[in-house]
Amino acid sequence: MRLTCELKNSHFQFHSVREVLAKASEEKSGDTMAKIGAASSLERMAAKLVLSELQLTDIYENPVIPYETDETTQIIYDDMNKLIYQSIASWTVGELRNYILSHDTNASDLKKLSRGLTSEMISAAAKLMSSLDLVLASQKMKHQAHCNTTIGEPGRLAFRCQANHPIDNIDGIIASVKEGLSYGSGDAVIGINPNNESVESVSRILTATHEFIEKWEIPTQNCTLAHITTQMEALRTGAPIALMFQSLAGSQVANEDFGVSKAILDEAHDLMKTKGTSAGPNFFYFETGQGSEVSLGAHADVDMQTLEARTYGYAKHWKPFMVNNVSGFIGPETLYDGRQVIRADLEDLFMGKLHNLPMGIAPTYTNHMNADQNDQEIAGMLTTVGGANFYMGVPGGDDVMLSYQDTSYHDDASLREMLGLRPLAEFEKWLEKMGIMENGRLTKHAGDLSIFDE
Amino acid sequence: MDVEKIIKEVLEELKKNTSQKGNDIDEHSPDARTFTHDERKIVSVDNPKNLQTIEHARSLTPARIGIGRTGTRMKTKHYLDFRIDHAAAQDAVFKDVDDSVLKELNLPELRSRAKDQEEYLMNLDAGRKLDKASAEWLTTHSEKDKQVQIVVSDGLSSTGVEETIPDLLPALIQGLQVKGITFGQPVFIKKSRVWVQDEVATLTNCDVVISLIGERPGLATSKSVSAYLVYRPNEKTVEADRTVFSNIHEGGVPPVEAGAYLADVISEMLRHKASGVRFASRKKE
Numbered sequence: 035m036r037l038t039c040e041l042k043n044s045h046f047q048f049h050s051v052r053e054v055l056a057k058a059s060e061e062k063s064g065d066t067m068a069k070i071g072a073a074s075s076l077e078r079m080a081a082k083l084v085l086s087e088l089q090l091t092d093i094y095e096n097p098v099i100p101y102e103t104d105e106t107t108q109i110i111y112d113d114m115n116k117l118i119y120q121s122i123a124s125w126t127v128g129e130l131r132n133y134i135l136s137h138d139t140n141a142s143d144l145k146k147l148s149r150g151l152t153s154e155m156i157s158a159a160a161k162l163m164s165s166l167d168l169v170l171a172s173q174k175m176k177h178q179a180h181c182n183t184t185i186g187e188p189g190r191l192a193f194r195c196q197a198n199h200p201i202d203n204i205d206g207i208i209a210s211v212k213e214g215l216s217y218g219s220g221d222a223v224i225g226i227n228p229n230n231e232s233v234e235s236v237s238r239i240l241t242a243t244h245e246f247i248e249k250w251e252i253p254t255q256n257c258t259l260a261h262i263t264t265q266m267e268a269l270r271t272g273a274p275i276a277l278m279f280q281s282l283a284g285s286q287v288a289n290e291d292f293g294v295s296k297a298i299l300d301e302a303h304d305l306m307k308t309k310g311t312s313a314g315p316n317f318f319y320f321e322t323g324q325g326s327e328v329s330l331g332a333h334a335d336v337d338m339q340t341l342e343a344r345t346y347g348y349a350k351h352w353k354p355f356m357v358n359n360v361s362g363f364i365g366p367e368t369l370y371d372g373r374q375v376i377r378a379d380l381e382d383l384f385m386g387k388l389h390n391l392p393m394g395i396a397p398t399y400t401n402h403m404n405a406d407q408n409d410q411e412i413a414g415m416l417t418t419v420g421g422a423n424f425y426m427g428v429p430g431g432d433d434v435m436l437s438y439q440d441t442s443y444h445d446d447a448s449l450r451e452m453l454g455l456r457p458l459a460e461f462e463k464w465l466e467k468m469g470i471m472e473n474g475r476l477t478k479h480a481g482d483l484s485i486f487d488e
Numbered sequence: 489m490d491v492e493k494i495i496k497e498v499l500e501e502l503k504k505n506t507s508q509k510g511n512d513i514d515e516h517s518p519d520a521r522t523f524t525h526d527e528r529k530i531v532s533v534d535n536p537k538n539l540q541t542i543e544h545a546r547s548l549t550p551a552r553i554g555i556g557r558t559g560t561r562m563k564t565k566h567y568l569d570f571r572i573d574h575a576a577a578q579d580a581v582f583k584d585v586d587d588s589v590l591k592e593l594n595l596p597e598l599r600s601r602a603k604d605q606e607e608y609l610m611n612l613d614a615g616r617k618l619d620k621a622s623a624e625w626l627t628t629h630s631e632k633d634k635q636v637q638i639v640v641s642d643g644l645s646s647t648g649v650e651e652t653i654p655d656l657l658p659a660l661i662q663g664l665q666v667k668g669i670t671f672g673q674p675v676f677i678k679k680s681r682v683w684v685q686d687e688v689a690t691l692t693n694c695d696v697v698i699s700l701i702g703e704r705p706g707l708a709t710s711k712s713v714s715a716y717l718v719y720r721p722n723e724k725t726v727e728a729d730r731t732v733f734s735n736i737h738e739g740g741v742p743p744v745e746a747g748a749y750l751a752d753v754i755s756e757m758l759r760h761k762a763s764g765v766r767f768a769s770r771k772k773e
Contacts, residue, residue: 067611199549200708200740206549213545213553229735231768261728263769293728293765329612330727365704367610401577401705402609402644407570430552430562430570435735437706439574442552447560481557482533484541 035096039080046080051088051096055154056337057081058161060377064328064338064368071337086128086162093154094123098336098344105286105296110153110347118150127158134159134171134388144175148390153284153347156388157340160381165416168380172420175387179316181277181355182255183221183458185423186392191455192424193446194356194394195220198227198435202235204242210429211246212483217443218450218471219427221461222356222394223277223319225257229435236260237273244274244311250468250486253460255312255355257319262294262302269309276312277356278302279319281326282349284341288332289348299352316355316392322346323360323396324378325368338368339381346389356424357386358394363438365400372409375399379413383420394424400438407431407439414441418449425449447476525572532556532563550708550739573707580710581605585646585678593657595640595676596629598622602679615681618688622677626691631672635758636664637694638674639685641701643714648702649676651711652737656700659747667755682730686721695720696754696763703734711737715750719763729764731757 037048048054056065057072058081065071072078101107125133133139133147160168178186185192197210207226214220224243228236236258243256255276258265262280269275280299283289299318306317322345324338333341342359349357361378362369369375379397386393397413399405414425431442441449449455456462456474465471469479479485514520531542533556542554555566562570582605590597599622600615602608608615618626630637638660642649657674664671672692677684685697696719703712714734718725731753736746757763760770 063610197551199551200735203548206551209545209548210551210553213551217557229740231732233768261765261768263765267769291726291728293726331612365609367612370610401574401707402581406574430555430566432552432570432573432707434550434706434708437704437708437712439707442562444557444560444562447557451560476560478535479537482536482542483545483553484533484536484538487538487541 037084039084041076041080041083044076044080046077048081048084051093051154052098052336054081054084054088055098055158055161055340056335058085059337059339062324062338062368062374062378063366063370064325067367068328068333068335070335082162085158087126088158089123090119090125090127090130090155091123093127093158094119094152097152098154098340099285099334103286106284106289106344106348109296109351110344113351114152115149118146122147122150127155127162130155130159131162131167135167139174141174141176144388145390148388151388153343153389154340156385157343159388160339160385163384165377165380168384169416169420172384172387176421177387177390177392177423179353179355179392181312181314181316183253183460185222185355185458187459189456190458191418191422191450192222192458193219193427194222194424195224196227196426196428196433196440197224198433200229200435202229202239204238207239208242208246209483211243212486213429214427214443215252216470216479216481216483216485217427217447218457218465218476218480219443219446220252220254221458222424223255223257225259225277225279225319227259227435231260231264233264233267233271236264237268237271240268240273240275251464253464259321262298266302266305269305274311275306276310277319278306278310278317279321281321282345283322283326283330283332284344284348285327285332285334285336287334288327288330291330291332303352316353318352318354319356320349320354321358321360322349323363324382325361325364328368329364339378342382343385343389346386346391350389350391355392356394357391358396358424359386360396360398362398362403362405363396363400366403370404372399372405372412375405376409376413376416379417380420383417383422392423395422396426396440398438398440410439410441411445414445414449415452418453418455447480451475526565532565570707577705577707577710580647580705581644583646585642585649585676589650589654590676593654595674596625598625598675598677600677600680600684605679608679612681615679616683618677618684623687623691626675626688630675630692632693634670634672634692635695636669636671636754637688637692637697638671639688639697639699640674640676641680641682641684641699642678643681643701644704645702645710645712647705647710648713648737652713652743653700655743656713656736656747659744660698660750663748663751664754667751669751669755669758682716685716685718686725689718689721696757697721698750698754709737709739712740713737715746717753717757717763719757719761719767729766731763731767
């Protein structure tokens with residue numbers, strides 16, 4: 035393929051859809067490191083211009099990683115609705131963007147459109163969209179899922195209580211769980227990242243969180259963020275799991291690096307149906323994030339944003355309860371600064387939602403990148419306006435196990451009150467019963483973990 | 489001498505040093521004021537049901553709990569504590585390991601291909617390969633065909649190497665010796681990443697490489713070290729083939745304990761001839 039573009043007396047040439055997609059991306063250090071990003075600002079715009087004129091059929095016929103050799107591509111193509119695709123195949127990407135943003139296009143239209151799009155098309159549309167475009171389009175879409183609680187109802191915002199401890203001390207974990215719950219965080223899941231990945235240790239954490247949930251009759255679900263095979267072994271040996279976790283990527287090679295495949299995910303899903311503790315039917319919690327493929331050397335010359343979109347296309351096959359990005363978790367070699375992280379968060383929310391996923395966001399930063407709390411809070415506010423389903427809740431925003439910063443219990447409560455959003459319905463009733471919340475606002479007892487004294 | 493007296497003297501000494509550096513603020517002038525950061529982690533929940541419960545909870549975890557709130561936001565002290573810890577962590581990323589520490593530990597200093605910190609941070613490949621001189625040194629000088637090769641990497645925290653390796657490395661070595669496991673002389677590789685261990689494995693022809701690498705500094709500590717172990721890596725090796733053990737530092741898994749534990753893990757790995765997910769899912773007898 036040869037695509038040329040004349041722009042401001044300059045001449046630009048592209049050799050594939052993959053190259054156009056990569057060069058049309060907003061600047062990100064990971065694409066620069068992979069040597070696939072635009073070399074100049076004008077080349078970036080030339081690529082966007084070309085992309086806006088490409089038809090959806092051009093993208094359909096040229097997946098960025100071939101169908102024959104990649105399980106991710108296979109799942110994306112096999113799961114899409116060809117009838118819907120045929121009806122829009124002649125649209126240009128520019129027209130797709132216009133359709134998404136039009137007043138005449140509502141949530142239901144977008145839900146149907148989604149089923150006719152490949153992940154590359156969704157990524158392409160996002161490359162022609164500004165921050166406001168992405169937030170407005172995201173606002174139109176809201177997707178629900180059910181495990182023990184219902185996530186994604188309009189007007190509600192949920193949080194994962196991420197009560198990690200550097201050495202998995204159970205009492206220490208439970209102390210942070212109490213603190214989180216006292217701020218209203220934990221309706222999405224009480225989800226712990228284990229430091230020790232052994233089956234015994236993971237089972238111990240699962241049992242502790244399960245028993246705490248049972249004892250206080252909390253309408254939520256528990257989870258540990260261990261490798262899926264470890265959780266499956268824990269489940270087989272009787273550990274109580276309501277929600278099963280796994281990190282995913284956007285190519286088969288990268289997923290193999292993560293030690294995960296369609297076969298493993300299918301087996302885990304079956305196992306949850308027969309041995310899990312929750313109502314379902316949505317049993318999975320997936321984490322994704324721009325940059326994982328490039329840091330694994332598995333990007334195959336595809337840009338980070340498009341690989342992230344493909345991750346969503348892969349993830350939706352298993353109808354997850356929660357999906358969130360952690361773009362910003364890796365470091366400056368993939369997202370250099372606050373500006374790049376904010377952009378990635380807005381793209382991820384939009385792309386996840388246009389995949390019909392119950393999408394949450396983790397606006398994060400590490401200590402070796404050029405970003406700080408101010409950037410994180412901006413990303414949090416913008417994606418809340420865009421209607422994210424959930425965020426993390428970390429004590430004081432400082433994850434003492436994973437050594438990075440994420441949204442705090444305080445941020446969780448702030449994001450809710452700022453926009454008049456409520457906790458998940460069943461959980462809100464529980465907060466009222468515990469005296470933590472009244473009429474959607476925290477009471478004077480909130481933030482006091484000693485309310486769990488017996 | 490009590491602690492407060494020591495702190496006072498240290499602060500006075502610091503003040504003297506500051507003024508010696510040509511600081512033109514005259515601290516004896518009547519309007520001079522000194523501000524000192526109160527590093528104590530205090531419980532500041534307003535009117536708690538049971539203060540002791542919260543104080544006890546605080547003792548169970550380094551997490552920022554029991555900090556109270558104003559409205560839905562952090563109180564000023566806790567907000568500034570957080571920002572101060574972040575500032576310190578950002579600065580820690582750009583420090584090199586002190587030479588004297590490497591001498592004391594008798595670690596030869598090799599280098600990756602990253603020429604400076606900027607290249608190290610922004611180009612992963614540079615940190616994953618040895619530079620030419622280091623590869624040659626390893627080819628010529630390292631002990632070959634041992635069961636284990638230990639690599640110490642600065643990674644993202646020189647502080648981790650300086651503060652944690654001096655306890656961790658001897659404990660690991662002792663553990664290997666007790667078990668009669670053979671190992672070559674440990675080496676330090678400056679500005680290196682985990683995957684450099686694959687090249688080391690090839691050049692030394694060992695069974696297991698263990699990398700002790702400085703973790704990216706968190707707000708709670710910048711002393712943390714991770715151990716990455718891999719059994720006979722080759723070009724097909726993926727992330728899931730590595731076994732990782734993280735959070736080794738005085739406030740996490742104590743270094744001496746970790747050293748002994750890692751020696752046990754290595755001994756198991758040698759027996760099962762596997763690492764990573766394949767090793768984790770081995771049948772326990």
